[in-house]
Amino acid sequence: MAQIELTGIERCFQLGDSQVHALRNVTLTIAAGEYVAVMGPSGSGKSTLLNLLGLLDRPNAGSYLLEGRDVTTLDADEQAEVRRNRIGFIFQSFHLVARLTAAENIALPMMLAGLPAAERRARVRRALDDFGLASRAEHRPDQLSGGQRQRVAIARATILRPAVLLADEPTGNLDRSTGQDVTALMEELNASGMTLVVVTHDPVMGGRARRQILMEDGAIVSNAPGALAPPP
Amino acid sequence: MTPADTLRFATRAATGYPLRTALMVLAMSIGVAAVVVLTALGDGARRYVIDEFSALGSNLVIVLPGRSETGGVNLNSLVTTTPRDLTVSDAEALRRAPHVLRVAPLSVGNSEIAFGGRLRNVLVLGTNADFLELRRYRIGQGRFLPAEDNTRASAVVVLGATIRDELFGNAPAVGRMVRIGDRRLRVIGVMAPSGKGLGMNTDELVITPVATAQAMFDTNTLFRILIEARGREAIAPVQQQIEALLRARRGGELDVTLITQDAVLGTFDRILTTLTLGVAGIAAISLAVAGVLVMNVMLVAVTQRTPEIGLLKALGATGRNIRLAFLAEAAVLSLAGAFAGLALGHAGAWALRLAYPVLPAWPPDWAVLAAIGTALATGILFGVIPARRAARLDPIQALAKR
Ligand SMILES: Nc1ncnc2c1ncn2[C@@H]1O[C@H](COP(=O)(O)OP(=O)(O)O)[C@@H](O)[C@H]1O
Ligand SMILES: [Mg+2]
Numbered sequence: 001m002a003q004i005e006l007t008g009i010e011r012c013f014q015l016g017d018s019q020v021h022a023l024r025n026v027t028l029t030i031a032a033g034e035y036v037a038v039m040g041p042s043g044s045g046k047s048t049l050l051n052l053l054g055l056l057d058r059p060n061a062g063s064y065l066l067e068g069r070d071v072t073t074l075d076a077d078e079q080a081e082v083r084r085n086r087i088g089f090i091f092q093s094f095h096l097v098a099r100l101t102a103a104e105n106i107a108l109p110m111m112l113a114g115l116p117a118a119e120r121r122a123r124v125r126r127a128l129d130d131f132g133l134a135s136r137a138e139h140r141p142d143q144l145s146g147g148q149r150q151r152v153a154i155a156r157a158t159i160l161r162p163a164v165l166l167a168d169e170p171t172g173n174l175d176r177s178t179g180q181d182v183t184a185l186m187e188e189l190n191a192s193g194m195t196l197v198v199v200t201h202d203p204v205m206g207g208r209a210r211r212q213i214l215m216e217d218g219a220i221v222s223n224a225p226g227a228l229a230p231p232p
Numbered sequence: 233m234t235p236a237d238t239l240r241f242a243t244r245a246a247t248g249y250p251l252r253t254a255l256m257v258l259a260m261s262i263g264v265a266a267v268v269v270l271t272a273l274g275d276g277a278r279r280y281v282i283d284e285f286s287a288l289g290s291n292l293v294i295v296l297p298g299r300s301e302t303g304g305v306n307l308n309s310l311v312t313t314t315p316r317d318l319t320v321s322d323a324e325a326l327r328r329a330p331h332v333l334r335v336a337p338l339s340v341g342n343s344e345i346a347f348g349g350r351l352r353n354v355l356v357l358g359t360n361a362d363f364l365e366l367r368r369y370r371i372g373q374g375r376f377l378p379a380e381d382n383t384r385a386s387a388v389v390v391l392g393a394t395i396r397d398e399l400f401g402n403a404p405a406v407g408r409m410v411r412i413g414d415r416r417l418r419v420i421g422v423m424a425p426s427g428k429g430l431g432m433n434t435d436e437l438v439i440t441p442v443a444t445a446q447a448m449f450d451t452n453t454l455f456r457i458l459i460e461a462r463g464r465e466a467i468a469p470v471q472q473q474i475e476a477l478l479r480a481r482r483g484g485e486l487d488v489t490l491i492t493q494d495a496v497l498g499t500f501d502r503i504l505t506t507l508t509l510g511v512a513g514i515a516a517i518s519l520a521v522a523g524v525l526v527m528n529v530m531l532v533a534v535t536q537r538t539p540e541i542g543l544l545k546a547l548g549a550t551g552r553n554i555r556l557a558f559l560a561e562a563a564v565l566s567l568a569g570a571f572a573g574l575a576l577g578h579a580g581a582w583a584l585r586l587a588y589p590v591l592p593a594w595p596p597d598w599a600v601l602a603a604i605g606t607a608l609a610t611g612i613l614f615g616v617i618p619a620r621r622a623a624r625l626d627p628i629q630a631l632a633k634r
Pocket of ligand 2: 046047048
């Protein structure tokens with residue numbers, strides 16, 4: 001059984017009179033622990049696909065089995081629980097809460113899950129150490145560099161050890177070398193067993209994945225390992 | 233999310249936007265302070281009047297000669313002509329009635345008082361030893377009238393404080409002889425200065441035994457009789473006893489008027505309580521206005537924090553988590569406003585008491601509780617709509633907003 005099984009997924013947006021077909025008949029399976037890059041031109045439906053995988057959006061048609069369970073039929077609270085426990089999300093613009101410190105941002109999912117404060121503190125401390133942020137625990141996002149912010153975001157997304165890590169252009173706002181650090185960090189997490197799905201424009205980063213999915217106009221046009229791999 | 237976490241998160245959110253929070257707390261606190269100050273003023277006025285009337289002596293029934301038509305308090309009942317006189321023997325008879333604690337007959341007239349060549353006009357009040365306790369007066373020097381038969385015309389007098397000062401200056405007065413009209417009386421005591429008050433002032437009076445005064449003015453009628461019942465509950469039975477007794481003593485006709493202090497007090501109490509309630513109601517409107525403000529500010533906050541709400545949802549927050557967080561924030565702001573308002577209101581009441589020392593301007597407990605309750609209720613009530621709007625936001629669209 002694959003960890004993620006999409007079958008015949010359709011997603012349409014109504015924009016005034018016109019309809020935008022953001023996903024057309026998408027069928028895709030991803031096994032546990034895989035490292036997948038989603039690539040394609042802007043507007044091809046990459047983010048829409050990732051949002052669907054992250055249960056932030058519902059398809060108009062098709063089925064989505066996550067770990068064998070049909071998650072499209074779950075109600076909002078059940079979906080929230082799945083997001084909280086099984087899925088980690090990383091965004092291009094970091095999405096840190098500006099008034100909270102790095103440590104508090106990292107602790108957010110644990111707070112939402114209702115973990116006891118002592119355990120939260122211990123886990124945050126470990127995450128800060130692991131991600132090289134130990135000296136930045138009490139800094140607010142505006143006191144951090146872009147790379148540090150994204151590391152805080154990754155620490156936050158993975159603090160509850162989700163099964164799937166979804167990243168939408170995580171290096172889009174970072175310079176090349178910082179982007180490579182962040183990529184390496186996510187690959188480490190993948191190596192420890194987390195499924196990693198990355199949306200990226202960067203062919204170098206895409207090439208590092210073990211499988212590339214190429215999208216065009218809402219449909220998957222190529223889905224093969226090494227299909228787009230440039231020479232390293 | 234535990235309740236403690238919800239509260240902490242909400243408090244952090246509230247303190248994260250200091251200007252907005254300060255404005256809201258200010259609006260809410262003005263409403264609460266208005267309730268506190270205005271009810272302190274209203275209730276202070278009520279208590280002032282009640283205290284003043286209570287100072288006249290408690291559980292008091294006053295008998296006046298002449299029948300008042302209404303039986304209540306009106307100008308007529310105070311200046312009726314006398315169809316049949318009230319006498320000292322009436323007072324004696326009333327003294328023997330059960331439930332009656334004290335009876336003081338009152339006879340008054342104008343005369344002159346002279347000492348050491350100094351002369352002045354003075355109001356002479358003839359009464360007995362019970363009068364002091366009955367009216368809660370205090371003696372300044374010497375002692376009050378001796379407890380003796382109402383018919384004994386002892387040649388003694390108790391001076392009012394001002395009279396004493398004018399006649400004796402710094403010299404001792406007790407033990408000296410003064411002339412009042414054509415009689416020589418020994419000064420046995422001086423009343424304590426009365427100070428402020430609505431009630432009768434003893435400062436410009438001289439007090440003699442009732443028989444002495446009646447002899448002085450060559451009369452055997454009384455101005456009125458003051459009766460103190462044994463307790464608040466005894467007032468009604470005492471009133472009936474007085475009526476029955478006096479009716480029997482004057483051939484079945486009741487040509488006297490009874491005034492109870494309760495009736496007067498009750499009326500004032502009702503009027504001023506209604507006034508205080510009305511004032512509190514008006515002030516509560518400003519709380520409702522503050523509530524609408526809370527709603528608008530919270531709606532703005534939801535718009536401002538839309539990306540944050542989207543993020544929390546992406547991190548696994550349920551609609552309920554978001555709703556509770558925003559409700560808690562509204563509650564925290566309202567509560568802060570309520571307590572700031574309470575402090576402000578108490579400061580205002582304190583300033584009032586400082587400016588008008590006679591006015592006991594303390595806000596009543598019910599008003600304080602109602603103000604805090606209303607502030608919290610409006611804050612939470614008006615917080616519901618923004619909180620629900622936040623909880624319903626679509627996560628991706630919320631996230632996409634920058
Ligand atoms: N909420 C939305 N409402 C309307 N159209 C949308 C919405 N989200 C995405 N789209 C449209 O769907 C298509 C795919 O968008 P997206 O998945 O963001 O593309 P990508 O991430 O590959 O650039 C685009 O044409 C975009 O305009
Ligand atoms: Mg995109």
